[in-house]
Amino acid sequence: MSGSPLRTGAPSGWRFWLLDPAPASRGQARLGRWYRAWLAFRRNGLAMTGLIIVAALVLAAIFAPILADHELAFHQVLEERLQDLSWLHPFGTDELGRDIYARVIFGSRVTLTIVGLVSIIVVPVGLAIGLPSGYFGGWIDAVLMRITDIFLAFPRLVLALAFAASLGPGIENAVIAISLTAWPPYARLARAETITRRNAEFIEAAQLQGASSLRILFTQIVPLCLPSVIIRLTLDMSGIILTAAGLGFLGLGAQPPMPEWGAMVSTGRQFLIDQWWVATIPGTAIFIVSLGFNLLGDGLRDVADSRSA
Amino acid sequence: MSATTAESTIEAPSGWARRIAGPVRHVLGLAGSVALTFLGLTCVTFVIGRVIPIDPVTAIVGEKASRTVYDRVFKELYLDRPIYEQYWLYLRKMLHGDFGNSLLTAHPVLSDLLHFFPATIELALPALVIGVCLGIPLGVLAATNRGRWPDQIVRFGSLLGYSIPVFWLGLVGLLILYAKLGWVDGPGRIDDAFDDIVPTVTGLITVDSLIAGEYETFWNAVSHLILPSSILGYYSLAYVARMTRSFMLSQLRQEYVLATLAKGLSPFRVVWIHALGNIWVQLVTVIALTFGGLLEGAVLTETVFAWPGLGLFMKNSLFVADLNAVVGGTMLIGVIYIVLNMLSDVVYTMVDPRARTRK
Numbered sequence: 001m002s003g004s005p006l007r008t009g010a011p012s013g014w015r016f017w018l019l020d021p022a023p024a025s026r027g028q029a030r031l032g033r034w035y036r037a038w039l040a041f042r043r044n045g046l047a048m049t050g051l052i053i054v055a056a057l058v059l060a061a062i063f064a065p066i067l068a069d070h071e072l073a074f075h076q077v078l079e080e081r082l083q084d085l086s087w088l089h090p091f092g093t094d095e096l097g098r099d100i101y102a103r104v105i106f107g108s109r110v111t112l113t114i115v116g117l118v119s120i121i122v123v124p125v126g127l128a129i130g131l132p133s134g135y136f137g138g139w140i141d142a143v144l145m146r147i148t149d150i151f152l153a154f155p156r157l158v159l160a161l162a163f164a165a166s167l168g169p170g171i172e173n174a175v176i177a178i179s180l181t182a183w184p185p186y187a188r189l190a191r192a193e194t195i196t197r198r199n200a201e202f203i204e205a206a207q208l209q210g211a212s213s214l215r216i217l218f219t220q221i222v223p224l225c226l227p228s229v230i231i232r233l234t235l236d237m238s239g240i241i242l243t244a245a246g247l248g249f250l251g252l253g254a255q256p257p258m259p260e261w262g263a264m265v266s267t268g269r270q271f272l273i274d275q276w277w278v279a280t281i282p283g284t285a286i287f288i289v290s291l292g293f294n295l296l297g298d299g300l301r302d303v304a305d306s307r308s309a
Numbered sequence: 310m311s312a313t314t315a316e317s318t319i320e321a322p323s324g325w326a327r328r329i330a331g332p333v334r335h336v337l338g339l340a341g342s343v344a345l346t347f348l349g350l351t352c353v354t355f356v357i358g359r360v361i362p363i364d365p366v367t368a369i370v371g372e373k374a375s376r377t378v379y380d381r382v383f384k385e386l387y388l389d390r391p392i393y394e395q396y397w398l399y400l401r402k403m404l405h406g407d408f409g410n411s412l413l414t415a416h417p418v419l420s421d422l423l424h425f426f427p428a429t430i431e432l433a434l435p436a437l438v439i440g441v442c443l444g445i446p447l448g449v450l451a452a453t454n455r456g457r458w459p460d461q462i463v464r465f466g467s468l469l470g471y472s473i474p475v476f477w478l479g480l481v482g483l484l485i486l487y488a489k490l491g492w493v494d495g496p497g498r499i500d501d502a503f504d505d506i507v508p509t510v511t512g513l514i515t516v517d518s519l520i521a522g523e524y525e526t527f528w529n530a531v532s533h534l535i536l537p538s539s540i541l542g543y544y545s546l547a548y549v550a551r552m553t554r555s556f557m558l559s560q561l562r563q564e565y566v567l568a569t570l571a572k573g574l575s576p577f578r579v580v581w582i583h584a585l586g587n588i589w590v591q592l593v594t595v596i597a598l599t600f601g602g603l604l605e606g607a608v609l610t611e612t613v614f615a616w617p618g619l620g621l622f623m624k625n626s627l628f629v630a631d632l633n634a635v636v637g638g639t640m641l642i643g644v645i646y647i648v649l650n651m652l653s654d655v656v657y658t659m660v661d662p663r664a665r666t667r668k
Contacts, residue, residue: 046465146345146346146349147349149342149346149349150346150349150350150352150353151353153346153349153350153643153646153647153650154350154353154639154642154643154646155601155602155604155605155642155646156605157605157608157609158604158605158608158623158638158639158642158643159353159639159643161608161623161627161635161639162354162357162635162636162639163357163361165357165627165630165632165635166357166358166361166362166632166635167361238471238472239471242472242474242475245474245476246474246475246476246608246609249474249476249609249612250608250609250612250624250627251627251628252627262474262476265474265476265477265480269480269613272480272483272484272488273484273488276484279477279480280477280480280481280484283474283476283477283480283481284477286474286477287472287473287474287477290471290472290473290474291468291469291472291473294468294471294472295468298468
């Protein structure tokens, strides 16, 4: 809360150690670098808001059974359908008498599962296409980048929609469909990062020591690509969430009774005029979470830019 | 004297040829890459339509089809042939504009797509106009006031545009402006009372009604149009403003800005004439991409507003699991996207001499 340690006068023990201009070990230097990045990040109010929202999402997903009643989220009580907001039901109830607050909380698990699975698929695929493309160049580069361009030639939601329509509805298929459309930017990014580094002296040194191309890619280039890939991923999260919610809204994502936010908005549409909360509250959840990821990503990018500049 | 004219007459064609050769080669190369991209696009839609579904026939005719229909479609899809032959025949059909028939309307998919497309254009064009006419000035304003409150507002506003689900904003807009306040008309393109009054000329109701002189119909159509296209417009505004801001910032860092200012040119002139003149070529690409994004947003917006365009057609086809229509719509949007990208590339080379000489 005290803001920048530079203003607090003499920094106390561990801070002094972290900010030491002449670190004694590689570990200290690395920790110090991270700490300085954190200090720069912490000064950015919007980015901190983003971090708090994302942390809240993760906590809500982990502690969903404590924060909300599982029974209320899934059990149908038809006598209590479409109840207005009240102490018992802070966000009202839906057309089957289920508590919307509880469903939104449990819905965070669905959202987090989707973004988690998509990132696990997309980053390795993007790296697998982009690294060889940038490192070897020539016809490998031409072929791989042509494939990437083809996938970039589609608007993302439309392509995901076509894939999901063909694979059939369901959360796994939504993940596959989104991943199939989300990897190209990572391939481009990994390629660009590789090209700027492939002629560096430390790569040459590794080559002279007889390291194989695969080894150089994994031990030398991947670690250098990762920071920008992670920032890109954070910025992409909101796009992934919006695409997933869009697919859910169109009936192609998670299927009922799973509390997916987009699908909840879709069912609430028919009650929009008289029971506004059924559609708008899950939509607000989508909005807040995707805003959180955008703010966080922007903040991370600013920190990274100021470091490289 | 005569020697110099002779020289110049000899040189003229070669100079002319040299000047034209670069762009021609570029356009040819571009055409090649567009053809390749198109080929890849058909590969992707082939995989979506024929390879992924376990039973492509059922995916097209639905589960209730009779045995004879099933067998006929099985033959029509060439499913008895090897896969490369299937692709080749598929490609030939695509090039003839044959996407099969739609389950919903029983018409050929292509004629359906063309029937619904004008409604989407009517929605997307005003949105694009909003995005460009407001997005560019706001982006410039943000860049010239970097770090101060106009910049903060524009940045946050465009960040919101990246974060708000378009279908949610549509529903909230309907709830407040239509249901509660009654300022605009609700879902649909026009009130039933005005349906089919004006003869179709362009397919855009607003334009057709003006041509026919039916002003009441025109105002009704505008009142239906204004909310969905403003919402879509906000999204393109967010994107255009963000890109303009970052292009502008990179221009303002250049030394020529400092030099022209030092020479006493007004800051207004430096920003709006010199700097903007340098970035508008880049903005053309952004605008082309924006239009692609609008087509994407149209799928969700049309669903929310029951707007009878391409997006609603695709969504309704999804509902009856009609893969032909979905793939056809995807293909159409993909082709538009490719053509727009190509056009913006051509504009780029025509306007920017550096792009001509590069490579």
